Amino acid sequence: QVHLVESGGGVVQPGRSLRLSCAASGFTFSSHGMHWVRQAPGKGLEWVALISDDGSHKYYEDSMKGRLTISRDNSKNMLYLQLNSLRPDDTAVYYCATARLVWFGDLEYWGQGTLVTVSS
Amino acid sequence: EIVLTQSPATLSLSPGERATLSCRASQSISSYLAWYQQKPGQAPRLLIYDASIRAIGIPARFSGSGSGTDFTLTISSLEPEDFAVYYCLQRSNWPPFTFGGGTKVEIK
Numbered sequence: 001q002v003h004l005v006e007s008g009g010g011v012v013q014p015g016r017s018l019r020l021s022c023a024a025s026g027f028t029f030s031s032h033g034m035h036w037v038r039q040a041p042g043k044g045l046e047w048v049a050l051i052s053d054d055g056s057h058k059y060y061e062d063s064m065k066g067r068l069t070i071s072r073d074n075s076k077n078m079l080y081l082q083l084n085s086l087r088p089d090d091t092a093v094y095y096c097a098t099a100r101l102v103w104f105g106d107l108e109y110w111g112q113g114t115l116v117t118v119s120s
Numbered sequence: 121e122i123v124l125t126q127s128p129a130t131l132s133l134s135p136g137e138r139a140t141l142s143c144r145a146s147q148s149i150s151s152y153l154a155w156y157q158q159k160p161g162q163a164p165r166l167l168i169y170d171a172s173i174r175a176i177g178i179p180a181r182f183s184g185s186g187s188g189t190d191f192t193l194t195i196s197s198l199e200p201e202d203f204a205v206y207y208c209l210q211r212s213n214w215p216p217f218t219f220g221g222g223t224k225v226e227i228k
Contacts, residue, residue, distance in 0.1 A: 035217070045156075045164065045207055047217040059215040095163055106154040106211055108175070110163035 001026045004111030011117045022079035022096030030074040033103030038092035052103040086118045126220035132228040139195040141223045149212035159204045
């Protein structure tokens with residue numbers, strides 16, 4: 001059974017950094033691409049980043065490129081998202097999700113999310 | 121960037137009624153479209169991928185159709201647990217992967 005647990009969210013001041021984590025279990029983590037998606041309070045879903053199964057390919061949403069780093073540690077079944085220079089409009093629930101079938105596939109299984117609040 | 125437009129924004133229906141949700145793409149995306157259901161306080165759940173294939177464990181009352189730019193999610197007979205927000209997602213031309221703005225199916 002696929003299980004994804006995000007952590008690392010919280011309240012952070014504008015301009016600061018935060019690293020989100022996603023612990024994966026119940027499947028062969030190293031064989032799956034992984035996505036990050038966010039959802040601002042009361043808003044829709046926004047794709048944030050994708051990393052290939054081996055970590056060699058990384059893609060980001062343009063407006064956030066330069067402030068984000070996605071990474072993974074396949075030896076620990078962990079996915080990460082480093083968020084820098086945080087702004088109030090980065091306030092959102094951040095979800096990790098598996099890529100279906102191929103490393104760039106649809107978002108298949110999702111974690112429950114971790115809330116990031118950017119506020120002074 | 122491919123823009124997905126979902127309509128209507130809100131659909132007010134009664135249990136047992138048929139729901140028809142639309143997702144239109146700004147350019148052709150072949151069949152690279154997925155549908156998700158999200159209930160309050162929960163993560164989204166994959167319902168349909170490749171426009172018409174039900175994901176594992178999804179009831180047969182959910183069906184997807186379409187290709188190119190116009191797609192439909194149909195719920196043949198609404199159950200109480202189906203009242204939720206539904207999103208479409210395209211993976212034809214990325215990055216970015218893009219979601220539609222969502223359709224809320226509410227109880228009339």
